[in-house]
Amino acid sequence: MGMGHSHADGHGQGMGGTPRRVALVSVGAAVLLIGIKLGTGLATGSLAFISEAIHSGTDLVAALLALFAVGVAARPADRTHPYGHGKAEHLSALAEGAVLVVVSLWIAFEAIQRLAQGGHDVNATWWAIAVAVLIMVIDLGRTVALTRAARRFSSAALKGSALHFASDLAGTTAVLVGLLLVRAGAAWADSAAALFVSVLVLVAAGRLMHENVEVLMDRVPDADEAAVRAAVSAMGPAVELRRLRMRSAAGRAFADVVIGVPPGESVGRGHAVADEVEDAIEAAVPGADVVVHVERREGHDEDLAERVLAVAHEVPRVREIHNVRILHLDSGTEASMHLKLPASTPLTEADSVARAVERAVVASVPEVDRVNSHVEPLEPPRPAAEVGDDATTQRAVQALVERECGRPPHAVRLVRTPDGVVAYVTLSLGAATLSEAHDTGGRVRRAIRDGVPGVTDAFVQARP
Numbered sequence: 001m002g003m004g005h006s007h008a009d010g011h012g013q014g015m016g017g018t019p020r021r022v023a024l025v026s027v028g029a030a031v032l033l034i035g036i037k038l039g040t041g042l043a044t045g046s047l048a049f050i051s052e053a054i055h056s057g058t059d060l061v062a063a064l065l066a067l068f069a070v071g072v073a074a075r076p077a078d079r080t081h082p083y084g085h086g087k088a089e090h091l092s093a094l095a096e097g098a099v100l101v102v103v104s105l106w107i108a109f110e111a112i113q114r115l116a117q118g119g120h121d122v123n124a125t126w127w128a129i130a131v132a133v134l135i136m137v138i139d140l141g142r143t144v145a146l147t148r149a150a151r152r153f154s155s156a157a158l159k160g161s162a163l164h165f166a167s168d169l170a171g172t173t174a175v176l177v178g179l180l181l182v183r184a185g186a187a188w189a190d191s192a193a194a195l196f197v198s199v200l201v202l203v204a205a206g207r208l209m210h211e212n213v214e215v216l217m218d219r220v221p222d223a224d225e226a227a228v229r230a231a232v233s234a235m236g237p238a239v240e241l242r243r244l245r246m247r248s249a250a251g252r253a254f255a256d257v258v259i260g261v262p263p264g265e266s267v268g269r270g271h272a273v274a275d276e277v278e279d280a281i282e283a284a285v286p287g288a289d290v291v292v293h294v295e296r297r298e299g300h301d302e303d304l305a306e307r308v309l310a311v312a313h314e315v316p317r318v319r320e321i322h323n324v325r326i327l328h329l330d331s332g333t334e335a336s337m338h339l340k341l342p343a344s345t346p347l348t349e350a351d352s353v354a355r356a357v358e359r360a361v362v363a364s365v366p367e368v369d370r371v372n373s374h375v376e377p378l379e380p381p382r383p384a385a386e387v388g389d390d391a392t393t394q395r396a397v398q399a400l401v402e403r404e405c406g407r408p409p410h411a412v413r414l415v416r417t418p419d420g421v422v423a424y425v426t427l428s429l430g431a432a433t434l435s436e437a438h439d440t441g442g443r444v445r446r447a448i449r450d451g452v453p454g455v456t457d458a459f460v461q462a463r464p
Contacts, residue, residue, distance in 0.1 A: 033135070034060060040076035040131050044123045047114065048175045048193035049132075051107040055171045055201045057100055079117060097209035104201035111195040115188055120391050122190045124182040132176040137206055139169035171197045224253045224285045231284040232259070232277060239273060242295065252289040260295050270294045301326040304367055308335045311364045315357045317341065317349075319378055332369030335361060350375045390414055390421075396452045405429070406442050420456030423448050427462045437462035 034056045041049030178193030225246050232241045240260035247254050261273055274292040281290050305324045312321050321339035327334045337359060341350050358371035394412055401409040410426040425444065429437050441460040448458040 032062065032268070037135070040128050044125060044128045044130065044179075045177065046122050046124070046175070046190050046194075047107065048178045049128070049189045051104070051111070051194040051197040051201065052171050052175050054100065054103050054107060054203070055197050057103070057201075087127045094209055094212045097205045097212070100201055100205035101209070104205065107201070108195055108198040109290055111191045111198060114191040115195070122179070122182045122187070124179040124190075129176065129183075131178050132172055132179060136169060136172045136176065137171055139172055140280040154163050159262070171200050219446055224248070224255075224288070227284040228255055228257070228281050228288075232257070235276065235280060239277065253285050255288055255290045256283070256293075257290065258293045258295060279280065293399065304333075304365070305335070307365050308337070308361050308368060308371075311361050312337060312339070312357045315353065315360055317345075317353050317359065326368075333367055334370045334372060335365075335368045336372040338374045338376055340376050340378045345377075371416060390454075393421065393423075393452060393454055395427065397448055397455065397458075400447055401425060401427065401444055404447055405440060414455075417456075421454055423452070423458040425460045427460060428464070429462045430464060432462070 005252045034053050037053035037056060041051075041053060060337065106409055114366055174193040174196045178189040181189030203450060219375070227242065228244060228246065232239060238261065241257070242260050243256075243258040245256040257277060259273070259277055261270055271294075271295075274294050277288045277292050282288055304326050307438060308326075309321060309324050312318060312324075318339055319342065321337055323336075323342075325336045327336065337357075339354060340354060345353075354373040354375050361368055361371045393414060397412050397414075398408055401412070407428060410428040411424075412426075413424040415422050415424060425448070427437075427441065427444065432440065441462050445458045445460045448455055448460075
């Protein structure tokens with residue numbers, strides 16, 4: 001038995017106005033800070049100030065990546081990019097990190113050359129020192145605020161940002177010390193400060209490039225993988241984690257999971273287990289895109305359970321069997337199972353069917369010494385009704401399908417069930433392959449389920 005099951009949370013489906021404005025403000029602030037430092041460095045001849053402007057380029061890279069993330073990198077997945085466009089963000093970061101490395105090496109070379117020559121003329125004016133002090137105050141305030149927030153919320157991301165701004169503070173402090181020493185007559189101090197800052201830039205750029213190369217090489221996100229394994233393990237021995245493959249892009253995790261379930265599980269129960277695994281993983285790794293494939297377990301007990309199941313199904317009046325288990329006890333091997341019969345079946349007749357199943361299994365499967373059967377009523381069919389006039393939901397589903405597929409749906413029908421409204425959608429996909437149609441249908445189903453208020457699920461079929 002093999003079943004594929006997938007779910008995603010609709011992460012990054014568009015470029016909202018508010019995130020874009022925030023990203024633009026961050027870019028503007030970074031550009032302003034670089035302009036102040038670069039302008040001061042050019043006006044005073046301070047190589048240290050110029051190198052610190054380059055150091056602030058790491059802030060600009062982060063801001064540009066945030067802006068990029070709400071643009072190209074956040075576009076939804078399509079036929080040629082089934083995992084989305086998140087890696088474009090990391091390619092951009094890699095290129096920008098390489099530029100920072102080249103520029104910082106030039107700064108370091110220039111600083112070493114000037115140090116060899118005994119320094120150079122720097123106009124260490126009072127206002128240049130005031131600018132350095134002002135920037136230090138800003139960096140100190142940001143570092144303290146983020147450090148407190150990181151401790152309060154136990155956030156690794158906030159801690160990383162605090163360390164980044166502490167690095168900015170160290171660079172600006174070096175610039176200030178260099179200017180003060182120049183005013184005291186040490187002509188070499190500015191070049192030494194520039195060399196120190198260039199090393200900071202190299203470290204920051206190297207870290208940036210390393211992190212993004214790891215993502216581009218599909219390195220497994222260790223923390224996320226551990227969280228997923230723990231989440232599946234917590235579901236108990238009935239669910240076996242057979243394979244887990246993870247990758248990440250643009251801050252989002254992708255999980256490809258293969259689980260094994262006992263052979264006695266019905267197809268419906270297998271899908272239910274897949275849903276439970278998805279929910280557990282998404283709770284452990286918020287925003288994850290999860291694909292779960294369900295397989296039947298193999299082995300002696302599984303083969304024995306399969307034979308028990310086949311024999312039990314041959315008994316008349318048995319409608320459904322699930323939860324077949326094999327137990328090896330000191331007294332012998334036992335099989336247990338759940339039988340389902342119509343709810344109106346008299347108890348005496350249900351007991352007769354159960355005993356017939358038990359006798360048939362013991363007679364046909366010699367390895368089993370005893371059978372325990374639990375009889376349950378079949379669930380009655382629950383009424384459903386077609387939704388008459390819900391034009392708002394209808395239009396929302398049609399607009400979402402057109403956005404995901406690039407063309408409107410062939411048909412949309414809404415049906416109200418006891419669990420909520422289900423959207424029945426027919427797609428027109430032209431010359432797509434069966435695999436492409438399956439992927440598109442799954443993506444549309446998830447998008448409707450997550451993005452249309454009032455719709456609890458969707459049934460999607462594809463036509464040429």
